[in-house]
Amino acid sequence: APRVAHAWLCPPRNLLDMDTFSKSDPVVVLFMQGSGSSEWKEFGRTEVIDNTLNPDFVRKFVLDYYFEEKQNLRFDPPGSHSAVLGAQDFLGQAFVALGEVIGSQRGRLERALTGVPGKRCGTILLLAEELSNCRDIVTMQLCANKLDKKDFFGKSDPFLVFYRSNEDGTFTICHKTEVVKNTLNPVWQPFTIPVRALCNGDYDRTVKIDVYDWDRDGSHDFIGEFATSYRELSRAQSQFTVYEVLNPRKKCKKKKYVNSGTVTLLSFSVESEFTFVDYIRGGTQLNFTVAIDFTASNGMPSQPTSLHYASPYQLSAYALALKAVGEIIQDYDSDKLFPAYGFGAKLPPDGKISHQFPLNNNADNPSCAGIEGVLESYLQSLRTVQLYGPTNFAPVINQVAGAAAQVTDGSQYHVLLIITDGVISDMLQTKEAIVTASALPMSIIIVGVGPAEFEAMEELDGDEVRVSSRGRYAERDIVQFVPFRDYVDDSGNQVLSMARLAKDVLAEIPEQLLSYMKTHDIKPRRADP
Numbered sequence: 001a002p003r004v005a006h007a008w009l010c011p012p013r014n015l016l017d018m019d020t021f022s023k024s025d026p027v028v029v030l031f032m033q034g035s036g037s038s039e040w041k042e043f044g045r046t047e048v049i050d051n052t053l054n055p056d057f058v059r060k061f062v063l064d065y066y067f068e069e070k071q072n073l074r075f076d077p078p079g080s081h082s083a084v085l086g087a088q089d090f091l092g093q094a095f096v097a098l099g100e101v102i103g104s105q106r107g108r109l110e111r112a113l114t115g116v117p118g119k120r121c122g123t124i125l126l127l128a129e130e131l132s133n134c135r136d137i138v139t140m141q142l143c144a145n146k147l148d149k150k151d152f153f154g155k156s157d158p159f160l161v162f163y164r165s166n167e168d169g170t171f172t173i174c175h176k177t178e179v180v181k182n183t184l185n186p187v188w189q190p191f192t193i194p195v196r197a198l199c200n201g202d203y204d205r206t207v208k209i210d211v212y213d214w215d216r217d218g219s220h221d222f223i224g225e226f227a228t229s230y231r232e233l234s235r236a237q238s239q240f241t242v243y244e245v246l247n248p249r250k251k252c253k254k255k256k257y258v259n260s261g262t263v264t265l266l267s268f269s270v271e272s273e274f275t276f277v278d279y280i281r282g283g284t285q286l287n288f289t290v291a292i293d294f295t296a297s298n299g300m301p302s303q304p305t306s307l308h309y310a311s312p313y314q315l316s317a318y319a320l321a322l323k324a325v326g327e328i329i330q331d332y333d334s335d336k337l338f339p340a341y342g343f344g345a346k347l348p349p350d351g352k353i354s355h356q357f358p359l360n361n362n363a364d365n366p367s368c369a370g371i372e373g374v375l376e377s378y379l380q381s382l383r384t385v386q387l388y389g390p391t392n393f394a395p396v397i398n399q400v401a402g403a404a405a406q407v408t409d410g411s412q413y414h415v416l417l418i419i420t421d422g423v424i425s426d427m428l429q430t431k432e433a434i435v436t437a438s439a440l441p442m443s444i445i446i447v448g449v450g451p452a453e454f455e456a457m458e459e460l461d462g463d464e465v466r467v468s469s470r471g472r473y474a475e476r477d478i479v480q481f482v483p484f485r486d487y488v489d490d491s492g493n494q495v496l497s498m499a500r501l502a503k504d505v506l507a508e509i510p511e512q513l514l515s516y517m518k519t520h521d522i523k524p525r526r527a528d529p
Contacts, residue, residue: 026055026077026091028124032063033072035503036496040074063098067276068506070328070499071098075124077113092121099331101128107281130277137273138198140233140265141190142177147245147261149184150213150221157214158186158223159464160263164199165206174198179214179465184261192518194273194511195230203231211245211263214464223247224260236268274524276510279410279517282524286332286413286509287403290374291396292318292359293420294381295344295389298450301382307421307450308382314494317449317484318419319375324498325417325445325505326371337367339403340374341396345385353388355395357381390425393418397433397444404440410522413513414442421450424457431469434460438467438474443512445505449484457481476515480508 027048031040046057065071075094092113101109107128113121142160150156159179163171174197180186199205207228213221224245235241244259251257299306310316315323330336343355358366359377361384368374397416404414424430434444446461448454460467461481467474487501517523 028057029076030061031074031076033074035069035071036499038495065098065102065277066503067099067510068328068503070502072096073098075111075126077124092116094124096126097331098128099328101126102277102280103286103332103334105283105334130275130281135272135275136195136270137192138195138230138233138268138270139190139192140236140268141188142263142265143185143187144211144245144261144263145185147184147186147211148213148223148247150223154182155184156221156223157181158183159212159214159220160188161210161212162193162198163208163210164197165208171208176463181214187266190267195270199230203234204229207233209243209263211260218458224250226263233265233268234270236265241265274514274517276514278524279513280332282526284411284413284513284524285334286329286415288326288329288333288338289396289400289403289414289416290322290326290338290340290359291356291393291416291418292322292340292342292378293344293391293418293422294342294385294387295391295422296387297389297391297452298387298421301387308387310379319378320494320498321419321447321449321484321501322374322378322417323371324502325447326374328502328506329415330371336370338371338374339366339400340368340377341366341399342378342381342385343393343396344387344389344391345381346388347385351386355392356399357385391420391422392426392429393420393424394426394429394433397430397437400442401433401437401440404437404442408441408520410441410517410520410524412441413516414440415509416442416444418444418446420446420448422452424460427456428469430460431467434462434467434479435469435472435474438476438478441513441516442478443509444479446479446481447484447501447505448481451485454481454483475519476512477508478512480505 027046029045030043032043033040044061046059073096075096077091077093092115094111094113096109096111101107109126110123111126112123115121144158147156147158157179160177161173162175164174165171175191175193177188177191180188195201198207207230208225209228210225211223213223215221224247226243226245228243232241241264243263245261245263247260250260298308301308303309304311308316308318310319326338330338340359341356342359343357345354345357346352347354347357359374359381360366360368368377396418400414400416404412437444446457448457458481459465460479462474462477462479466477467479482501482505484501487497489497
């Protein structure tokens with residue numbers, strides 16, 4: 001996900017006057033809360049401004065912004081340094097998530113200071129602006145020649161995996177190409193990637209590229225690897241660059257080993273890009289919709305073995321996933337009203353099966369007030385409907401796609417969260433719905449709960465092979481799938497586990513939004529001064 005630095009200005013207004021013979025001498029201290037942690041750590045403080053209740057601070061706080069994380073901030077404006085008390089007087093404090101400020105109009109948020117009983121403490125005005133960062137985006141195309149043959153009955157099915165190197169010497173995956181079937185001389189489609197994702201803006205940082213032979217069961221065969229850098233890749237603007245693909249194990253075993261083929265960089269071009277924050281500041285709203293699986297395979301909600309069971313001490317897996325994702329996305333939705341649906345249940349009074357019933361039982365207005373409203377309606381539905389089946393995704397995807405199709409000018413972007421326990425029943429219809437939705441301003445997140453195998457979900461994810469239906473391919477990759485069980489750790493730190501879940505499922509949303517805007521040549525609206 002993009003890391004975007006932001007500058008902060010913090011001018012409090014109408015502060016409490018704690019000095020007897022003059023006005024207060026305010027300073028603002030910023031505290032940050034780590035992801036999944038309850039501990040507050042001081043990040044920095046402004047200069048002290050003497051004798052005023054309406055200070056304008058010069059000092060800015062520069063932070064890294066991550067869309068996919070809940071970044072909690074606390075602003076404490078202590079009062080004057082008192083020689084009598086030997087301490088700073090408390091003027092109140094303000095709590096805010098960084099996403100709230102980014103998602104507010106023009107990146108400007110005013111928040112009341114609280115904490116002094118019986119007194120109005122004034123307000124603090126928070127302004128966020130994006131620092132000029134590496135905004136370049138690269139488009140490149142590669143081909144390979146004479147790769148090693150890995151398949152017994154045919155040739156290889158090659159694809160490339162790109163990794164950027166980190167400061168600590170580890171590598172992070174940053175791109176996968178599509179798979180080219182049954183060839184030792186593949187030509188991959190051109191693809192685009194932000195320079196910051198490829199090398200974090202460091203042109204000489206190592207970029208490692210692995211070559212694999214795709215296997216249906218996921219145990220892809222390693223063909224070989226090579227290393228390069230952004231600076232070296234950029235030279236291909238004037239000439240072809242050929243890399244030897246080397247397999248270290250083969251090289252050690254065989255004296256006459258030369259290589260496992262070559263990869264040629266056919267083209268490489270650079271252009272500047274707009275960022276996710278540009279669109280949010282320009283007024284793009286994220287509309288969040290929830291769809292929850294009410295099929296019988298979840299088990300009776302009243303039984304502890306049920307995936308819908310919530311004990312007095314712990315929420316169900318469904319509720320945990322909903323809170324983890326929803327509490328971050330809601331910062332970017334101005335009205336905080338979220339349509340919420342269930343699927344796969346029999347509804348009262350006639351027992352009719354439904355695959356998109358409103359959790360609040362209001363077909364005319366299925367929106368719930370905030371994430372807490374969604375949770376309340378979800379728990380109420382568990383008490384009134386009969387869990388049944390089958391597991392159909394297409395109806396709710398088409399429902400959200402219909403809403404997304406109403407406004408396609410970039411001012412609205414829809415995110416659908418589907419939480420499910422099992423094997424999908426309408427795979428063909430769902431693939432058709434995803435292919436259609438891929439041309440619209442929307443993304444789909446699927447969280448799989450329970451012990452089931454989720455191979456079908458991996459296919460819908462489309463990271464390795466783009467989803468297709470009846471000869472049509474998805475215009476963009478819009479689906480992100482994660483199994484909930486991967487985020488339940490033995491330590492029992494539920495807060496940290498859910499922070500990791502939210503981070504992974506939301507990490508692709510900014511790039512998916514940008515891919516829609518770029519495909520449709522939509523530029524961000526200019527924010528009012």
